[in-house]
Amino acid sequence: MxxxxxxxxxxxxxxxxxxxxxxxxxxxxxxxxxxxxxxxxxxxxxxxxxxxxxxxxHKVCGEYISNEILPFLQSIGFDPFFYDAAKISKLRISTPAGKNIYAGLDLGGFGLSRFxxxxxxxxxxxxxxxxxxxxxxxxxxxxxxxxxxxxxxxxxxxxxxxxxxxxxxxxxxxxxxxxxxxxTHTGYMGIKYHVKLNYPVDEVGLDNFENGYCGIVKIEDDKYNLCYLYKRNLKVQFKNPHELEENVLFKNPVIKNIFSQANFISEEPEAINEISxxxxxxxxxxxxxxxxxxxxxxxxxxxxxxxxxxxxxxxxxxxxxxxxxxxxxxxxxxxxxxxxxxxxxxxxxxxxxxxxxxxIQSFFGNPTLTGFALNSIHALRPLESFLIRKTHGQVV
Ligand SMILES: Cc1cc2nc3c(=O)[nH]c(=O)nc-3n(C[C@H](O)[C@H](O)[C@H](O)COP(=O)(O)OP(=O)(O)OC[C@H]3O[C@@H](n4cnc5c(N)ncnc54)[C@H](O)[C@@H]3O)c2cc1C
Incomplete structure (x- = not known):
């Protein structure tokens, strides 16, 4: 051949x-x-x-990869740690009001840019x-x-x-x-930045806000991925992502703090629309x-x-x-x-x-419902592990 x-x-x-x-x-x-x-x-x-x-x-993506695929990737000759991927073993979730909830990730994952x-x-x-x-x-x-x-x-x-x-x-x-x-127009849009930040190297953060959520995770070198998904509210239009961030995301004080501490590697983010x-x-x-x-x-x-x-x-x-x-x-x-x-x-x-x-996504977006759902799921630890199990697979 x-x-x-x-x-x-x-x-x-x-x-x-x-x-x-x-x-x-x-x-x-x-x-x-x-x-x-x-x-x-x-x-x-x-x-x-x-x-x-x-x-x-570059691609719009949270760049956190579940370890369920790690042995397979290594078997075909790709080792993410050769490329300085970050090992992730902890999860932090904040409610739209900014209350943090912490959990361990049994299987864990790694952070590496799509680039x-x-x-x-x-x-x-x-x-x-x-x-x-x-x-x-x-x-x-x-x-x-x-x-x-x-x-x-x-x-x-x-x-x-x-x-x-x-x-x-x-x-x-x-x-x-x-x-x-x-x-159908879904109204879902995704935005991604690469930033430098003082943040735990082994923790993935998932911060909720009205009509969306924002992830933060360490990737290669000394960089972090900061990526969010937002469902457009047709009644409120924003000229650009920065206006959306100021008016919607920053209502969660945890997100506001992350954005204000972050050193943005590129000013303009990667963006995609109409995610279904x-x-x-x-x-x-x-x-x-x-x-x-x-x-x-x-x-x-x-x-x-x-x-x-x-x-x-x-x-x-x-x-x-x-x-x-x-x-x-x-x-x-x-x-x-x-x-x-x-x-x-x-x-x-x-x-x-x-x-x-x-x-699970249908719980997110409404600030009261998201806060309630997160607190209740976390209080019932078996339910928390049940939901993680249901959305993740066996090691490949
Ligand atoms: C906001 C957001 C955050 C996410 N975060 C995570 C995360 O943290 N962890 C996770 O595991 N998953 C995450 N995902 C999901 C993950 O990004 C996708 O599931 C994954 O990229 C799917 O890979 P794929 O190969 O199917 O598609 P893609 O990676 O999108 O690849 C498709 C390729 O096709 C090419 N292409 C498109 N049209 C044509 C054409 N007509 N001709 C030739 N080429 C074409 C594109 O350029 C692209 O390179 C996220 C998704 C979104 C929207």
């Missing part, structure tokens, strides 16, 4: 069609897409990953033999007879036996595929969805990243075990069989966790 350097691959593509038929095209190189690229190319499958941005780049994490996995995928085109936005995907055609913004078409959709929370592709959730936690279909027109494209758990559970990586592992194993890539011609029946197996594995591991994530 020949693997090309990115520029070489681009020049070989010629006018419209890519010269090869790939085994799998992966659309989107976040955690789900990169993990699938690593696992499938490690098993000698011919993989093309298309990513619209260029590594390294570092995604880039390291990208390098690993390339090392394993995956072909990767960056600055390449996918605009359309069609199943033509027994193979897919994937079109990109620069007018190219690539062909593959299977397509994995790992393009994240929301994209124009969802509109093209007429996915239900894109028709609604259930999504796992398979769309035979495209195998993975990571946030398949369903997003609420960030307060702190394990969307480990779920994206775990889902990619399950899907890659299903693809390899099905033997579908060895077939000369792939029938619709062959596809449906693989899709059913993937659906079964995915539901078993994730549907309950997404349900509990949505349920």
């Amino acid at each position: 020949i693997h090309y350097a990115e520029e070489e691959l681009k020049s070989k593509i010629g006018n419209t069609f890519s010269p090869d038929i790939f085994d799998v095209i992966i659309v989107g190189g976040g955690l789900a897409g990169l993990t699938a690229a690593i696992l499938l190319s490690k098993n000698d499958k011919k993989i093309l990953l298309l990513e619209k941005k260029e590594y390294p780049f 570092v994490l995604d880039t390291a996995l990208y390098e690993l995928a390339k090392k394993n033999g995956a072909d990767i085109l960056t600055k390449t936005k996918v605009t359309d995907i069609h199943l033509r007879n027994d193979h897919f055609e994937v079109e990109t913004k620069d007018g190219m078409k690539h062909r593959a036996k299977l397509v994995i959709g790992s393009y994240g929370k929301r994209d124009v592709l969802d509109k093209k595929l007429h996915r239900h959730f894109v028709q 936690f609604a259930p999504k279909k796992l398979i769309e027109e035979h495209i195998l969805m993975c990571g946030d494209s398949a369903g997003l758990i609420t960030p307060l559970c702190g394990n969307g990243m480990s779920m994206a990586i775990h889902a990619a592992k399950l899907l890659s194993e299903n693809i390899l075990e099905s033997g579908i890539l060895e077939k000369k011609i792939i029938s619709i029946e062959n596809r449906k069989q693989l899709e059913e197996e993937y659906k079964h594995a995915w539901k078993k591991h994730f549907s309950n966790r997404l349900f509990w994530g949505r349920t």
Whole structure:
């Protein structure tokens, strides 16, 4: 099998069609897409990953990763502590009124920026033999007879036996595929800063405010991630995040204190809008969805990243075990069989966790309810561990 350097691959593509038929095209190189690229190319499958941005780049994310995925990451050759990830073992939650509640994290996690994490996995995928085109936005995907055609913004078409959709929370592709959730405006927005701050290195903080919550966690070097999720109140509009912070977040004195002590590395934050936690279909027109494209758990559970990586592992194993890539011609029946197996594995591991994530999130936002819920849950320790168990998985 020949693997090309990115520029070489681009020049070989010629006018419209890519010269090869790939085994799998992966659309989107976040955690789900990169993990699938690593696992499938490690098993000698011919993989093309298309990513619209260029590594390294920043992403809106709380950057706290549950340890449930640590042994798996180490098994594929990625050790976060080599990159100076912070070990996190404690949780602090504040009510909207600023009352702190402390808890231990049984499994714990680590803090590492997506800038570092995604880039390291990208390098690993390339090392394993995956072909990767960056600055390449996918605009359309069609199943033509027994193979897919994937079109990109620069007018190219690539062909593959299977397509994995790992393009994240929301994209124009969802509109093209007429996915239900894109028709609604959720009002959820996410904002992320990197800061320097005097704050415990082993503690993740989750500070609540009206219509949202804000996380703080140590990442690599001497940096901290400061990230919040806010559900827009249509009656009150803010010109920019700073105005929102002044008028809404700072009503919680703990958040006000963190922001006033923090030394902001970049003045302007990373931002995303219209985040949807609604259930999504796992398979769309035979495209195998993975990571946030398949369903997003609420960030307060702190394990969307480990779920994206775990889902990619399950899907890659299903693809390899099905033997579908060895077939000369792939029938619709062959596809449906693989899709059913993937659906079964995915539901078993994730549907309950997404349900509990949505349920817990519904308590947050209303200051009275959030304060009441947090105090009551914390007073009933077995309930607290029950909810953590329900939104987290076994070690992968
Ligand atoms: C505010 C907020 C805070 C969060 N905090 C945490 C946390 O602390 N811990 C945690 O575990 N999880 C957290 N999450 C969830 C976590 O960020 C996601 O679950 C995780 O990033 C999912 O990975 P993914 O690979 O599915 O998607 P992504 O990481 O979003 O990757 C998708 C990739 O696809 C690319 N792409 C998109 N469209 C196209 C296209 N058309 N063509 C080519 N490429 C495309 C994008 O550029 C991107 O690189 C948070 C989420 C939010 C919104």
